Amino acid sequence: MSHPRLLATACLLGLGLLIPAQAEAGDALRLGVFAQYDLLRFDEAPAPLDDASFWRRGRVSLGGKFANGMDWKVEYDFVPDAWTDVYLRLPLAGGRLWLGQFKQPLGQEALLSDKAALFTESSVSGAFAPGRRLGVQYVRSQPWGTLAVSAYGRDIHDAGPDAGLGARWYRGFGDGASGLLHIGAAAAVEQPSSASLRLRVRPETGPKGGSWLSTGNLPLDRQTRYGLEAGWQHDRLLLQGEWLGSRFDAPGGNHSSGDGGYLAAAWTLRGAPRVYKDGLFGTPEPGQSLLGAVELVARYSRLDLPLAGGGRTGQDAWTLGLNAQIGKYWRAMLDYTAAEDRSGRDATGWTLRAQFAF
Template sequence: MRRRIALFFLIAGYAAAASAAGDDWPTSIALGGVQAGVKGLFQYDLNDFGDDRLPDGSHRFEDARTLRRKEVDLYLRKDDLLEIQAGYDFQPRTWLDNYVALNTGAGRFRLGQFKTQVGWEDGNTGSGATTFLERSLPEQAVHEGRRVGLEWSYAAIPHWLLQLAYFGRHDLNDDAAGATSSARAVYTPVLRKGEVLHLGLTASRENRDDRTGRVRARPEVNLTDIRLVDTGNLKGVDRILREGLEAGWLHGPLLLQGEYLSLRARRWSAPDFTGAGYYVSASWLLTGESRSYRNSGFGNPAPARGWGAFELAARYAALDLNDAGVQGGRERDATLGLNWYLGAHFKLQANYIRVFSSRGTLRLDPHVYALRAQLAF
């Protein structure tokens, strides 16, 4: 563990030195109203587990350190009219957002692969702008991921954002198994720099071609395949209904955020299964900056000082997957976080996660120490 922490802070020192060189990196060119460029996101994570001993004396988790993401995105934009994006993650070897978007007087139309709408923390917060290392328990369990489809967004009504989408039966990673239709409405009665009140409602319906479903979540870190809550394969699933409620308040350096998510699997051969959960979080920028708000999601702050910005954060998340004879388990995670933003491109994160879980007769309450060094451009 000491070597891992030493490596982490070696990367941190390099990031601090590089950030002093400035934030103006030449990653794009502009000619005649057309901008073309490349975006990258690289994250190196350390996960250390404790209090995870099973009744037979073995440990449930293994400590790990590796790259979490190696994302590269190419983009082309024409004024505010047209956007083309192609992205790939070389770490898990998976296609990311790949789409063509067109802005018209009737709204924004987007065709291709992108994230589905139910799940604010996952669908509308960039992977490099998350307050904590990973999304919360209910986000992991309910969010459908990326799908290929067509989306319409309309933001011409003051303080409102309306979205409708239809996703087909396939995606670029050959992961999808059914068509999905979804809707989202966001109301921002307060919307100005450093002061935002966000209220949202989402819903979707997925028709399952393979008549199966599975709901599960990691303990809010990603360098493990172990899930302490997991329904296993649900048989006879005709469709899956997802719903979400979103609320966030940004007031200068303070950000309060929460979400409730539920999933109902309609089954023709067994009682319907319902899983649900929520999270609440708070973060405070100790150095006084405020987070940005764009495209109905909160982004990273811009440090006001050469040595960066510091942020304290806390989150409580709960997920219940016991229903209709399915013993998927219950889990509650409490997380404390510290973030250090070094300019526009580097971020260092530390999370302590205390997990409380039960599934059937097994109770396990591990704790996790997690570190991340991030480069984004």
């Protein structure tokens, strides 16, 4: 058993002693359990893509809120043996200050909770999102919008850039009754911890199914990330899209760049539509009936990347899906994905997911 897992197991044993106190403590202490199991089956796929059945995520968390407005969260994922969210948030000068490890402010799809994802896997444009890093972030809302500014470095497990600075701005217009429009923009500049970067791409299927594209080792002295995002929701219809990219500066003044984006649509067939909060379209609270919200979703995505030896690679992908909330704690997702890379190779497959979240 690895050291991170030993530490997490010790923490969980301690949490077990605190469970009886949770009901009495209310928001002062919250225990969370979150697990996803996937079945991936390809109809057509070149090697090394292959069928797989696997735990996608298996997380346990502890968090709480205090009367002074502070809140905190500590979460461990047993699947990759890694700490995910580990942060403290507190009110400061009309906004909120984040301290610890959290998702950095770039990528609307990447920032959305994994529990509330529209699809079993994010689009390939997620390759440009920085993900979770250790840092400090300040977020404040004004009539002209909400601005998040973050300074960060490597994560708890010593992965990622030596230093980075990122910012995201977004604003929502209207309300759920007459339609709601969301727009946003984000950017980040990073000093990498390695002299090269290698990006691997999957056809928007789970990691155990393998990747089929790779950039090779791109020389890297500095990386700049950027993105634009938009969404529109009216009644049961949600339309959402993003364009993200990155510039890879190499020693000697050379550089290359890549970009990608997606357009997605969701139609709520049954139950309450998604809820807009903090610049993201998340799922509503589960209802009282056995079958809750049911969504029909579709997405088109495109990715273009440089190759270390010159030239380009990338893919186009279509995904159709059906999501259903079952009771208070369960969710089922079924996605069909068809992707094609720049050389004309095709990959088509199904992903069935069972999700439990408490």
